Amino acid sequence: MKTIQEVAKQFNVSPRTIRYYEELGLLNPNRSSTNQRTFSKKELAKLKLIFRGKHYGFSLEEIKEMVLLFDFDRTGIQQLERTVEYGEQKVQEIDSKIAELVQMKNELQQLQGVFTKKLATLKGEMYDE
Secondary structure (H helix, E strand, O other): OEEHHHHHHHHOOOHHHHHHHHHOOOOOOEEOOOOOEEEOHHHHHHHHHHHHHHHOOOOHHHHHHHHHHHHHOOOOHHHHHHHHHHHHHHHHHHHHHHHHHHHHHHHHHHHHHHHHHHHHHHHHHHHHO
């Protein structure tokens, strides 16, 4: 069992972040006799999943659904099905963003070529005078 300070240090976040996840229902730490939060391996595993989900761009609602599904289905099947579903959606979003960025890059390269030629023309006219 770890305290909130130890957990915050382990994950390099503030205790406030961990309390926020608790408020959202993502975590359910135990309480000591002095009402101090203590985190089990299960809660630490949930935190690891939360941070992994955030890293890959999932919303806290999506993460909450995926994390809490294991509490309802101990086989992990529903959790994995939902994770695969959200993962497929995320890959489609990323593909869309990549296509948009490639298009922007191409447009910028074309504009850069046009502006470079225009600049060369203007500089040439200045030297011709």
